[in-house]
């Protein structure tokens with residue numbers, strides 16, 4: 010996978026050379042290139058921002074500078090005509106802008122993007138980037154995504170890009186030593202739940218014992234215990250995930266557990282009964 014990141018602080022991404030991401034690059038699984046947006050400016054101050062049209066506080070990232078940069082990275086001629094109906098080609102680069110006022114980035118998005126061959130990330134700063142930038146590239150057939158990583162505002166897109174990049178690249182085949190560990194995780198799969206609690210040895214630590222069933226050696230009971238714990242935890246912390254489960258994919262014990270947690274399990278999806 011090829012990854013280009015554009016930022017006014019490209020050195021921020023030096024950390025990507027560490028840990029599993031660094032090892033994956035050494036093994037040729039992915040190539041990450043970070044670029045300084047100012048490289049595409051022409052004025053002496055290397056300006057990338059200007060005051061907001063319509064007034065208001067702060068500065069907005071200029072479309073001209075971004076366009077020179079993105080034309081080059083995406084391989085699009087500067088005079089490419091708009092074709093509002095053009096569907097992105099399957100192997101074309103995906104352009105991603107972090108943006109707090111965009112839909113939330115999820116594990117499903119990470120999974121879909123892990124199949125792309127080329128990702129280009131644009132890090133916003135200041136009050137954000139001119140809204141015509143994503144519009145322009147969408148109209149030229151580019152698959153443009155805008156994502157928020159959560160309901161809070163960061164200073165810039167660099168942290169958000171690091172978050173998305175890590176979530177995406179760890180799903181690449183061969184990235185993780187133990188592929189099973191990514192199959193069984195929170196938010197993963199069709200009927201995603203939060204993961205059950207994890208424990209390691211010793212079985213008793215500072216007066217707190219691990220749940221006895223986990224050292225019973227009975228795999229059936231261990232699996233059932235973990236599944237019930239995942240259902241209980243998800244019901245308590247993320248009832249929206251329970252409400253999206255497919256009832257037809259739940260076994261008899263799943264249904265019993267959910268009913269004991271106050272869910273009606275019939276029809277397409279579980280429904281929380283009023284307390």
Ligand SMILES: C[S@@+](CC[C@H](N)C(=O)[O-])C[C@H]1O[C@@H](n2cnc3c(N)ncnc32)[C@H](O)[C@@H]1O
Pocket residue numbers: 106107108109110132133134135136137138156157158159160161162163164165166167169
């Ligand atoms: C200070 S923020 C701009 C906030 C914007 N004026 C607003 O109120 O929605 C600057 C940049 O940081 C990034 N950013 C900040 N918070 C983010 C979040 N929760 N998710 C994704 N990107 C974020 C975006 O790239 C954004 O353009």
